[in-house]
Amino acid sequence: MIVAFSISPTAADDTGSVSEAVAAAVGVVKESGLPYELNSMFTNVEGDWDEVMAVVKRAVEVVAAVSPRVGLVLKADIRPGYDGQLTAKVERVERLLAD
Template structure:
């Protein structure tokens, strides 16, 4: 696994609270069996590039039928020969805090 992505996707036309739609997307991510971590501003996903892009597409397609406007941001960090980036990147910074 060499791709780490942060996905934020939600409708803009469903009022102030969109947690119902975020939960719908999170279920799709959970069913993918890719490593992931929900954060207050999005969900980080680790896996192969094509697998992540497939999940992003599924998430969009799940919202599209009932939403007239969808906001989506996707950040990707690709690095060859890297594994466990979801946890390792955080650990690396935390270790340096204690130096």
């Protein structure tokens, strides 16, 4: 499964930035060892249901430690029996665009 998630702490620094809290959450994903990619809006992570949901939960907990309220947006592509889709899905589209 691939999960795209975004965590939004309600507490920000003096400039309104939430980068430190988001970096802490992404650190949890990185430490998990699961394949992931980071973009400006979401973090995408791939693994089995229990692995991915445990990482999302831990990332929320890390942000909740510095913010009294946390927002979570989560979208999942659940396709049993398929691995490596984090990159394979993009490669399939790019091949079609090259034709």
